[in-house]
Amino acid sequence: MAAAVLSLTFASTQAQAEVQTKVIEYKVGDDTFTGYMAWDDALGQKRPGVLVVHEWWGHDAFARRQAERLAAAGYPAFALDMYGSGKHAEHPDTAQGFMQEATRDMDQVKARFMSAMKILQNHESVDPSRIAAQGYCFGGAIVLNMARTGVDLDGVVSYHGALASPVKAQPGTVKARIQVYTGGADKMVPSEQVAGLVKEMQDAEVDLTLVSFPGVLHSFTNPDADKIAEKFGMPVAYDKDAAERSWEGTMRFYQAIFAR
Numbered sequence: 001m002a003a004a005v006l007s008l009t010f011a012s013t014q015a016q017a018e019v020q021t022k023v024i025e026y027k028v029g030d031d032t033f034t035g036y037m038a039w040d041d042a043l044g045q046k047r048p049g050v051l052v053v054h055e056w057w058g059h060d061a062f063a064r065r066q067a068e069r070l071a072a073a074g075y076p077a078f079a080l081d082m083y084g085s086g087k088h089a090e091h092p093d094t095a096q097g098f099m100q101e102a103t104r105d106m107d108q109v110k111a112r113f114m115s116a117m118k119i120l121q122n123h124e125s126v127d128p129s130r131i132a133a134q135g136y137c138f139g140g141a142i143v144l145n146m147a148r149t150g151v152d153l154d155g156v157v158s159y160h161g162a163l164a165s166p167v168k169a170q171p172g173t174v175k176a177r178i179q180v181y182t183g184g185a186d187k188m189v190p191s192e193q194v195a196g197l198v199k200e201m202q203d204a205e206v207d208l209t210l211v212s213f214p215g216v217l218h219s220f221t222n223p224d225a226d227k228i229a230e231k232f233g234m235p236v237a238y239d240k241d242a243a244e245r246s247w248e249g250t251m252r253f254y255q256a257i258f259a260r
Contacts, residue, residue: 020040054139144161216242
């Protein structure tokens with residue numbers, strides 16, 4: 001599926017001492033999307049870039065903060081939008097509807113992902129030959145599926161993402177190295193999914209690292225998870241230790257895959 005991409009800068013701010021950010025509007029087909037680019041303009045050389053895929057609520061401040069953290073660590077990042085401009089859910093039923101519409105077929109998912117990837121690769125701060133993607137919850141499933149379909153990524157990282165998928169990795173197809181961080185008590189990602197992913201990736205001879213945090217629930221990286229649990233009665237919770245350890249592991253992962 002071909003996707004036309006048009007990017008326009010809406011705003012520019014200085015998030016930290018060196019980190020610059022831009023809100024970017026772009027088109028995929030006839031639909032409009034709003035993403036967020038963050039980079040350190042003091043590095044003086046093109047750097048590996050990272051795509052950030054949001055939770056099922058939609059493109060939000062949490063996804064943007066992850067892009068800023070990556071930029072501060074030396075990785076220009078683009079927090080993409082899988083749903084469309086203005087589609088951010090305040091209720092689980094709305095989020096479910098947005099997710100179902102966005103993932104109704106894999107061609108659409110891939111078109112939206114690849115359009116955002118092109119924006120990242122074309123940014124002045126990015127080495128287009130060195131790209132990774134990381135996703136949270138819904139976004140974790142998206143980045144895994146992009147790896148499964150053979151998108152040319154150096155690595156993908158899934159945080160508390162769904163691991164089961166109708167799309168299966170095949171030997172020789174997956175180009176990315178994969179890291180997965182999951183909660184051992186995550187009711188949305190049960191142990192059967194964890195075991196299934198390990199078997200799938202072993203059978204496909206994929207380089208997989210999987211970390212399961214005992215007793216940890218879904219959405220453990222998001223400090224707002226506790227408020228969501230209280231408001232909607234959902235089995236989610238922030239876990240500071242798991243959040244910090246998964247981030248530290250991700251930084252080591254990027255240092256390894258981009259060591260050239």
